Amino acid sequence: MDFQRANRDANGDTNLEASKEARTGVVVPAARGQILLPLCFLMFFLFCAGCVRDFPQSNANEVYLLDLLDTTPVRKGTSPADLSSVGLWFRADSISAADGTPLSSWPDSSPNSFHAANGTAAEQPLFRTAFLNGRPVVSFDGVNDFLVSSDVEYQTVTYIAVVQFTKAWNPGWGTFGHRMNILAQNDDFPNASTALYFNWAEVSGAGQATISLRTKIDDGTPMFYVGTGNVQQNEWYILSATFDGQYATLYRNGALQSSTGPYPGNVYNSNTPFYLGRHGASTAGTHRFGGEMAEVLLFTEALSAQDREGVECYLSIKYGLSVIQSCL
Ligand SMILES: [Ca+2]
């Protein structure tokens, strides 16, 4: 139910108000409301108690009843630190450096401490201060920048990333396309598990950008992917992707984007490392991420909807980006 929505004012305080999106229910003028309201509330408690979390607000002129078809959840922000399955956690605000500093390492804030590194100066992404909602990001040039982390053991997975790509469409990529890997454990066959990336490809004679999750499972099924269009260059997104042992599913800013049919099995156990900004296969030179990453997470399970939406809310509030669910 979405009849309350959190707003944050200039002081950073959280205010609650009736959601305008939810104001599609019955509107009762105040005078008649003196009679109807007690009846409505009685009916509400008789039939609807337990299917809502809070009570609608009223003002001097009207009262909004609930749109019972609106199932948008209300979530508190959940820090990844509160979830035991966080396997990799790269957040730019864990770094202290001057604007423009090449990064030889991006610390992993998960308990694994699988810090991502690259000792070659020309291939190091740049630290950028006060870039997104006053917070820093890590900028990849799309040419040769990447960082390499470690292998993580997992059988199901969730990726969550706060990212934008700035790399422009190149018609030379054609219908085969160009994968801009955000975080990937994807070396030469068979050493591939999963990869989250933006993809440019030619569709109907023009470049179209998508988000994708590639997954390889351990029953010999070739890598399958889920992805759809409608993402834009130079626009920040909170991306989430899960594989739960059956289905791979993508979310954009909290909203379901697309899902595969069932592929029962565990993620293939590759012993190769995770890369930020590329994949590890021999074709990696052609699949570099160009853009900015503020925060990139890998969980070693398919998070429940409640936990995924909670982390998305945490990131939404932190970076000032909208998600479909209401965040407290
Ligand atoms: Ca470079």
Ligand SMILES: [Ca+2]
């Ligand atoms: Ca492994």
